[in-house]
Amino acid sequence: MSRIHVVKPGMFTTVQDLGRPGWQRHGVTPGGAVDAQALRLANVLVGNAEGAAGLEITLVGPTLRFAEASLIAICGAESDVAAEGRRLPAWRPVRLEQGAELVFGAIRTGCRTYLAVAGGIAVPRVLGGRGTHLSAGFGGLEGRTLRTGDVLKSGPGSAWAKRLAGALAGGGTFSAARWEVGTGARPSYAAAPTVRVMRGPQWDWFNAGVQERFLRERFTVMPRSDRMGQRLAPPGPGLTGETLREMVSEGVATGTVQVPPDGQPIVLLADRQTIGGYPKIAVVASVDLPMLAQLRPGDTVGFRAVPVAEAQELWLAAERQFATVKQGIALHTA
Amino acid sequence: MKIAPLGDAAVVVTLGNTVDAATVAAGQALVNALEAKPLPGLIECAPANASVTVYYDPVRIPGNGGQPPYERVCRWIEDRAAAAEPGGHAAGRLLTIPVCYGGEWGPDLEAVGAAHGLSVEEVVSLHRGAEYFVSAVGFTPGFPYLGGLPERLHTPRRKTPRTRVPAGTVAIGGTQTGIYPFETPGGWNLIGRTPWRLFDPFARPPALFQVGDRVRFQSVTPAGFQSLQCQSPLPSE
Numbered sequence: 001m002s003r004i005h006v007v008k009p010g011m012f013t014t015v016q017d018l019g020r021p022g023w024q025r026h027g028v029t030p031g032g033a034v035d036a037q038a039l040r041l042a043n044v045l046v047g048n049a050e051g052a053a054g055l056e057i058t059l060v061g062p063t064l065r066f067a068e069a070s071l072i073a074i075c076g077a078e079s080d081v082a083a084e085g086r087r088l089p090a091w092r093p094v095r096l097e098q099g100a101e102l103v104f105g106a107i108r109t110g111c112r113t114y115l116a117v118a119g120g121i122a123v124p125r126v127l128g129g130r131g132t133h134l135s136a137g138f139g140g141l142e143g144r145t146l147r148t149g150d151v152l153k154s155g156p157g158s159a160w161a162k163r164l165a166g167a168l169a170g171g172g173t174f175s176a177a178r179w180e181v182g183t184g185a186r187p188s189y190a191a192a193p194t195v196r197v198m199r200g201p202q203w204d205w206f207n208a209g210v211q212e213r214f215l216r217e218r219f220t221v222m223p224r225s226d227r228m229g230q231r232l233a234p235p236g237p238g239l240t241g242e243t244l245r246e247m248v249s250e251g252v253a254t255g256t257v258q259v260p261p262d263g264q265p266i267v268l269l270a271d272r273q274t275i276g277g278y279p280k281i282a283v284v285a286s287v288d289l290p291m292l293a294q295l296r297p298g299d300t301v302g303f304r305a306v307p308v309a310e311a312q313e314l315w316l317a318a319e320r321q322f323a324t325v326k327q328g329i330a331l332h333t334a
Numbered sequence: 335m336k337i338a339p340l341g342d343a344a345v346v347v348t349l350g351n352t353v354d355a356a357t358v359a360a361g362q363a364l365v366n367a368l369e370a371k372p373l374p375g376l377i378e379c380a381p382a383n384a385s386v387t388v389y390y391d392p393v394r395i396p397g398n399g400g401q402p403p404y405e406r407v408c409r410w411i412e413d414r415a416a417a418a419e420p421g422g423h424a425a426g427r428l429l430t431i432p433v434c435y436g437g438e439w440g441p442d443l444e445a446v447g448a449a450h451g452l453s454v455e456e457v458v459s460l461h462r463g464a465e466y467f468v469s470a471v472g473f474t475p476g477f478p479y480l481g482g483l484p485e486r487l488h489t490p491r492r493k494t495p496r497t498r499v500p501a502g503t504v505a506i507g508g509t510q511t512g513i514y515p516f517e518t519p520g521g522w523n524l525i526g527r528t529p530w531r532l533f534d535p536f537a538r539p540p541a542l543f544q545v546g547d548r549v550r551f552q553s554v555t556p557a558g559f560q561s562l563q564c565q566s567p568l569p570s571e
Contacts, residue, residue, distance in 0.1 A: 021377050021378055021389070022377070022378050023378075023475075023540065024378055024380040024387075024389070024472075025365075025378070025379070025380045025381060025471060025544075025545065026471055026475060026476060026533075026539060026540050026541040026544075027471045027472040027473065027474060027475040027476050027477055027533075027541060028475045028535075028540065126535045126536070127535050127540060133475075133535075135474060135516065135518065136474065136475045136516055136533065136535070137516075138535045139535075198339060198341055198342065200340070200341075201338040201339075201340060201346050201348075248351060248352070248353055248383045248384045248385070249382060249383055249470060249472075249479070250346055250348070250382055250383060250384070250385040250387065251340065251344070251346060251380050251382055251385065251386075251387025252340070252387075253340045253341050253343060253344040253387075253389065255341055256340065256341065273472060273473055273474075274380065274382075274472040274473075275380075275382045275383075275470055275472035275473065280340070283339075283340055283341030283342075283344075284341070285341070285342055286341070286342050286343055286392075308339045308341075308342055308402065308404045309402035309404065309405075311341070311342040312342045312392045312402050312403050312404060313402070315342060315392055315393070316392065316393060319393050
């Protein structure tokens with residue numbers, strides 16, 4: 001257990017977990033980490049349950065002082081993280097000594113990185129989740145982003161985490177494990193990805209020309225993108241067609257690509273609304289959501305259609321691989 | 335009934351193409367039937383207007399001779415829909431919501447009247463004279479979309495949405511009326527405000543309104559608004 005002092009909050013840092021499913025009929029979005037895979041891996045690296053709460057760090061990271069020795073891991077977008085001027089590695093467990101100050105610089109490639117602490121960030125569950133619901137102001141730390149002067153607490157770490165932290169003791173301000181999650185086992189990120197999508201429930205509402213453009217063109221991520229969605233600009237005119245009509249609002253899912261009347265698609269992310277009235281041209285395959293989570297304004301993205309069965313097979317294969325990685329991590333001691 | 339995939343972890347079951355009480359009731363009946371015999375891997379069912387969205391975890395859907403999880407979910411929904419009782423859903427609760435109409439509480443009340451050639455009193459009388467049904471809860475936590483708005487009050491959304499609509503504001507957007515649970519941006523026409531709290535994450539259920547509820551509005555004075563302010567009917571856990 002440790003107290004973590006927020007010396008600088010960073011640009012947009014929130015407590016997140018894997019969300020609070022089950023309340024969508026009441027209008028509550030599941031929320032949680034935008035790049036859930038990165039948070040899951042970070043948690044596994046410090047001996048936590050996959051869904052423990054950690055910090056989601058966006059573009060410019062915080063400075064955090066750890067009042068007690070702690071086991072941590074950082075996964076996600078590539079960023080410069082240092083303690084006492086020494087660069088701290090990502091994708092592996094790291095023991096921080098008492099009083100260590102962890103300084104996150106700007107994220108270099110990607111958009112979001114995750115900090116997991118052994119024992120998880122100890123905030124109360126609200127509607128079953130510990131993540132921050134910003135628009136309704138609950139969950140996480142008082143339902144808001146971190147501020148200077150906040151003090152977070154971590155819960156009790158697992159027996160595995162205690163053994164690993166013990167084995168790593170004595171290396172100065174921090175000591176990193178000698179092993180890491182290999183690149184093949186990390187989420188695949190790309191600065192200009194082509195992500196797989198399935199045709200959405202209103203795919204047929206768009207004329208053939210718009211359908212063809214959607215699958216061929218590259219879209220640019222716009223600055224107003226946030227945890228709710230990536231707003232995309234097509235290279236030419238908006239994706240509107242003469243077959244567009246009024247629709248009755250219906251449920252949406254994370255990864256849904258909806259097209260408002262201005263023809264600029266929005267890919268819905270973790271803090272999406274629960275229902276929407278814009279036609280849904282496509283839905284991003286779950287296995288490719290991490291790529292989308294890491295896009296920042298100015299990046300480009302393209303879409304490639306796959307059948308639902310293929311997207312599910314890819315997801316099942318990714319989950320089998322994750323289970324293997326998890327087993328491998330559990331076998332390590334230092 | 336039409337089932338369409340919404341990506342690899344959800345399907346939308348469409349039951350009609352209009353927002354009416356019968357279709358909403360059919361959605362409720364389907365949700366009841368699905369939840370009576372849930373498929374392992376089901377995450378949740380969320381009814382909205384003329385459809386029900388079913389969220390599932392493809393990893394936990396039982397394999398069935400190589401059948402993809404999506405196919406398995408569709409078969410299960412078809413089976414359960416056949417078992418759903420069309421009239422089997424009990425009529426929703428009737429909630430009577432206190433509203434202070436006009437003034438600072440409803441700055442668009444006069445404009446709504448002017449758009450239809452109605453006096454402020456006529457707008458209020460029409461709005462509180464009707465019985466509504468909750469067709470969906472969403473947009474923000476606890477926001478009720480109410481069907482049954484008298485046709486003479488149908489009013490298009492404002493061209494420029496407001497950046498801040500106060501919590502509790504009763505508004506008209508197109509053919510529906512609704513209430514903003516939180517201070518959020520909003521493009522609907524604001525006609526009044528309720529002192530009641532609509533959403534409390536620590537209450538069970540957390541939202542005052544459930545799909546299928548029937549709703550009436552009762553006009554209160556500004557003084558009545560103040561005195562009702564601290565009374566939230568949301569049951570605590």
